Amino acid sequence: MIETVISSASQEVIIGPERPFVIIGERINPTGRKLLAEEMAAGDFSRVEQDAIAQVQAGARMLDVNAGIPLADEPAILAKAIQVVQAVTNVPISIDSSIVAALEAGLEVYQGKALLNSVTGEDERLEQVLPLVKKYNAAVVAISNDETGISEDPDVRFAVAKKIVERAADFGIPSSDIVVDPLVMPIGAINQAGKQVFQLIARLQNELAVNTTCGASNISFGLPQRNGINGHFLSMAMVAGLTSAITNPIHDEVNQAVKAGDVLMGRDPNCTRWIAKYADRSTERESARGGRRRGRNRQG
Amino acid sequence: MIETVISSASQEVIIGPERPFVIIGERINPTGRKLLAEEMAAGDFSRVEQDAIAQVQAGARMLDVNAGIPLADEPAILAKAIQVVQAVTNVPISIDSSIVAALEAGLEVYQGKALLNSVTGEDERLEQVLPLVKKYNAAVVAISNDETGISEDPDVRFAVAKKIVERAADFGIPSSDIVVDPLVMPIGAINQAGKQVFQLIARLQNELAVNTTCGASNISFGLPQRNGINGHFLSMAMVAGLTSAITNPIHDEVNQAVKAGDVLMGRDPNCTRWIAKYADRSTERESARGGRRRGRNRQG
Numbered sequence: 224m225i226e227t228v229i230s231s232a233s234q235e236v237i238i239g240p241e242r243p244f245v246i247i248g249e250r251i252n253p254t255g256r257k258l259l260a261e262e263m264a265a266g267d268f269s270r271v272e273q274d275a276i277a278q279v280q281a282g283a284r285m286l287d288v289n290a291g292i293p294l295a296d297e298p299a300i301l302a303k304a305i306q307v308v309q310a311v312t313n314v315p316i317s318i319d320s321s322i323v324a325a326l327e328a329g330l331e332v333y334q335g336k337a338l339l340n341s342v343t344g345e346d347e348r349l350e351q352v353l354p355l356v357k358k359y360n361a362a363v364v365a366i367s368n369d370e371t372g373i374s375e376d377p378d379v380r381f382a383v384a385k386k387i388v389e390r391a392a393d394f395g396i397p398s399s400d401i402v403v404d405p406l407v408m409p410i411g412a413i414n415q416a417g418k419q420v421f422q423l424i425a426r427l428q429n430e431l432a433v434n435t436t437c438g439a440s441n442i443s444f445g446l447p448q449r450n451g452i453n454g455h456f457l458s459m460a461m462v463a464g465l466t467s468a469i470t471n472p473i474h475d476e477v478n479q480a481v482k483a484g485d486v487l488m489g490r491d492p493n494c495t496r497w498i499a500k501y502a503d504r505s506t507e508r509e510s511a512r513g514g515r516r517r518g519r520n521r522q523g
Numbered sequence: 524m525i526e527t528v529i530s531s532a533s534q535e536v537i538i539g540p541e542r543p544f545v546i547i548g549e550r551i552n553p554t555g556r557k558l559l560a561e562e563m564a565a566g567d568f569s570r571v572e573q574d575a576i577a578q579v580q581a582g583a584r585m586l587d588v589n590a591g592i593p594l595a596d597e598p599a600i601l602a603k604a605i606q607v608v609q610a611v612t613n614v615p616i617s618i619d620s621s622i623v624a625a626l627e628a629g630l631e632v633y634q635g636k637a638l639l640n641s642v643t644g645e646d647e648r649l650e651q652v653l654p655l656v657k658k659y660n661a662a663v664v665a666i667s668n669d670e671t672g673i674s675e676d677p678d679v680r681f682a683v684a685k686k687i688v689e690r691a692a693d694f695g696i697p698s699s700d701i702v703v704d705p706l707v708m709p710i711g712a713i714n715q716a717g718k719q720v721f722q723l724i725a726r727l728q729n730e731l732a733v734n735t736t737c738g739a740s741n742i743s744f745g746l747p748q749r750n751g752i753n754g755h756f757l758s759m760a761m762v763a764g765l766t767s768a769i770t771n772p773i774h775d776e777v778n779q780a781v782k783a784g785d786v787l788m789g790r791d792p793n794c795t796r797w798i799a800k801y802a803d804r805s806t807e808r809e810s811a812r813g814g815r816r817r818g819r820n821r822q823g
Contacts, residue, residue, distance in 0.1 A: 410786055411794050417787035421762055442787070446794055448779075448801035455758040455783035462721055462762040479748075483755035486710055487717035487742070494711050494746055501748035 225466075227362050227399055227434045229285060229315040232334040236284050236315050238402060238434045238467045243490050244457075244481050245285060245467035247317050247338075247436065248278030251304065252289035264295045268307040275308045281472040282481070286312065287340060288329070289319035298328035305329050317364070317469070323351045330359040337361045338402065340469075344369030344383035353394045362400040363391070364436060373406055375413065377423040380405055381430075388431055402434045402467065403427050409444035410452070416442065417456065421463035428464035436467040439477075454480030461488055525766075527662050527699055527734045529585060529615040532634040536584050536615050538702060538734045538767045543790050544757075544781050545585060545767035547617050547638075547736065548578030551604065552589040564595045568607040575608045581772040582781070586612065587640060588629070589619035598628035605629050617664070617769070623651045630659040637661045638702065640769075644669030644683035653694045662700040663691070664736060673706055675713065677723040680705055681730075688731055702734045702767065703727050709744035710752070716742065717756065721763035728764035736767040739777070754780030761788055 226239040238245045251274050253260035259270050275286055288308055290301035301320055308316060318329035319340040326339055341364035342352040356363045365387040367373075367380040374380055384403045391401055405423045408416040420442075424435050437460070443452035454476040457468055461484040472478050482500060485491040526539040538545045551574050553560035559570050575586055588608055590601035601620055608616060618629035619640040626639055641664035642652040656663045665687040667673075667680040674680055684703045691701055705723045708716040720742075724735050737760070743752035754776040757768055761784040772778050782800060785791040 414789045414792055416789075418789050446786075446801075447798060447803070451779050451801070452783050452786060452797070455755070455780060456787055458755040458759050459762045459784070459787055462759045479751050480755060483752050484759070486746075486752060487756055487759055489714045489716075489718050492714055497752070498747060501746075501751070503747070 225399060225428065225432050225434055227338075227402055228336065229338050229362055230335040231309060231313050231315045234313045234315060234335075238436075240428065240434075240464060240466055241490065242466070243284075243485050243496075244461060244465075244488075246283050246472045246478075246481055247285040247287050247467060247469045248274075248281075248283030249287050249438070249469045249471050250274040250278055250473070251286060251308065252319070253292050254289065260292045260295075263290060263300055263304065264292050266303075268304060271304050271307055272311045275312050278472055279312050279314055282478050283314065283472045285315045285317055285338065285467075287317040287319045287469050290325065291320060291322075297322050298325040301325045302328040302332045306332050309334055318361075323348075323355070326352065327355055330355060330361060333359075338364060340364040341366045341404065342387065343367075344387050346370075349387065349390050353391055353396060356391070356396055356400070357394045362402060363396070364404055365391075365401050365433075366404045367406055373408075375408065377405075377419045377426075381423060381426055384427060384433070385431060388433060398431065398433050402436050403431070404437050405435060407437050407439060407441045407456075410442050411445045417459070421460060424460055424463040424465050434466045435464065436469060437465065439468045439470045450474045450476035453477055457481055458484035458487070461485075525699060525728065525732050525734055527638075527702055528636065529638045529662055530635040531609065531613055531615045534613045534615060534635075538736075540728065540734075540764060540766055541790070542766070543584075543785050543796075544761060544765075544788075546583050546772045546778075546781055547585040547587050547767060547769045548574075548581075548583030549587050549738070549769045549771050550574040550578055550773070551586060551608065552619070553592050554589065560592045560595075563590060563600055563604065564592050566603075568604060571604050571607050572611045575612050578772055579612050579614055582778050583614065583772045585615045585617055585638065585767075587617040587619045587769050590625065591620060591622075597622050598625040601625045602628040602632045606632050609634055618661075623648075623655070626652065627655055630655060630661060633659075638664060640664040641666045641704065642687065643667075644686050646670075649687065649690050653691055653696060656691070656696055656700070657694045662702060663696070664704055665691075665701050665733075666704045667706055673708075675708065677705075677719045677726075681723060681726055684727060684733070685731060688733060698731065698733050702736045703731070704737050705735060707737050707739060707741045707756075710742050711745045717759070721760060724760055724763040724765050734766045735764065736769060737765065739768045739770045750774045750776035753777055757781055758784035758787070761785075 229236050317338040317340045339361045343366045367383040369383050410416045442456045443449035458480045486497050617638040617640045639661045643666045667683040710716045742756045743749035758780045
């Protein structure tokens with residue numbers, strides 16, 4: 224059983240194939256959000272607080288926190304943002320930075336067992352980040368690209384993930400503490416991007432025994448009605464074995480996709496969570512239709 | 524390559540794993556539609572015509588036609604309904620009845636190569652229906668239940684499907700002319716119904732080399748927000764290998780699920796059909812977000 228345990232001071236979240244899918248809320252990230260970037264750089268974290276609360280209310284089981292603001296003191300801002308988020312919510316955090324000093328600043332203030340986001344397959348990054356994962360007893364997102372960039376070949380991406388898992392083992396980090404991001408390519412540019420990533424997710428689960436996560440919205444880059452594609456990508460990837468995603472639970476199509484995926488993968492016993500969410504919507508007209516299809520077990 | 528060819532007088536539809544998913548419109552069926560039943564029994568087929576046209580406009584590539592009305596002359600009504608539908612649309616038809624005489628009456632008037640819906644695994648049914656399939660050069664929906672009813676055990680349902688395929692071979696019917704309905708159980712009653720049917724669909728494709736279809740809406744029986752479950756069931760089943768479904772293309776959630784599934788399975792090259800359908804919806808706000816996740820290939 225592949226189970227990745229992440230925690231805050233008071234809550235534990237387990238990512239795993241037999242567990243409800245874990246949405247890691249993506250909103251606390253200043254990239255592409257100019258106003259948020261300005262506020263965070265100026266020490267105003269009110270929008271961070273609001274985004275944290277709103278995402279948890281919408282169904283995020285964890286929150287990704289990123290403070291990547293050009294020319295700003297990212298380690299200090301990230302540490303502050305993590306403290307602010309931990310003050311207003313109880314969910315565990317994914318500490319998200321491409322700067323090692325910022326990752327460490329975040330780990331220093333974090334209460335619980337964090338998910339460190341991320342390490343790539345470059346040797347230099349592995350040597351810098353894996354000791355932090357071990358020192359702070361964190362879990363880590365492993366992104367399957369390396370010195371050569373992101374390969375379009377899923378076999379190469381698998382090999383990079385395998386390398387990271389093996390290197391982590393050298394540091395005493397078990398594969399259960401590694402969550403691989405197989406990297407999602409835009410389907411508008413690469414026609415086979417969906418099938419490729421579904422197969423890669425299945426291989427990662429079956430051959431490397433790791434959990435997986437992804438930034439799902441990249442799949443729909445450049446297309447209209449993106450949330451429709453994003454939602455179905457998530458539920459379809461769940462069939463392949465995807466166990467978590469960094470995405471936006473406030474989008475109803477994404478949220479519903481994950482809830483429906485949990486129902487259909489048998490991870491919402493008695494459909495309790497689905498019914499709690501949607502019981503107010505009318506079912507009458509539909510029931511008649513369902514009754515009809517049941518009529519297929521008929522005698523002629 | 525598993526390809527099932529169905530045709531009308533002027534159109535050919537191919538069901539297969541590398542082809543766009545085939546929606547077989549389910550609406551022309553008087554079961555549970557009292558007004559339609561009365562009209563059809565009285566020789567009024569205006570609603571049949573409307574349902575045919577509306578479903579094809581919404582995206583049905585084939586139409587299921589059923590005339591199961593208690594105490595009515597089903598063979599005559601079914602034959603008439605088929606003629607009416609063939610007069611107003613060009614799509615191939617699934618001739619749907621549990622009465623063998625009605626199936627034959629439908630086949631007699633049908634122009635093209637029909638999909639006969641259905642044969643079950645009972646010996647008596649096989650002996651009655653398979654000769655018709657052969658005589659009229661039709662394809663056939665094989666429903667995986669038999670004398671013992673519908674088994675909850677997917678291995679038993681697989682065995683029934685295998686028996687039908689083998690018996691059909693005795694009649695000179697190739698497996699490419701058999702489309703298996705693995706039978707979808709309500710997820711509200713059977714927690715593993717989704718995973719079971721996904722595995723069964725994959726086995727049917729890999730081990731029996733047959734295409735599959737199903738009445739998808741049974742999965743959500745008794746639940747609220749049924750179309751949300753139905754839509755995700757369809758796209759998730761496409762990952763497992765489902766190649767067609769008897770469903771309602773007029774429901775936007777179902778229609779969008781199939782279109783998104785085709786995109787993500789690489790069966791909508793350049794996303795042409797998706798873009799044609801959804802290009803009018805705003806993409807601006809989303810594009811910014813997509814751009815952010817692309818930022819994961821970053822340097823630290």
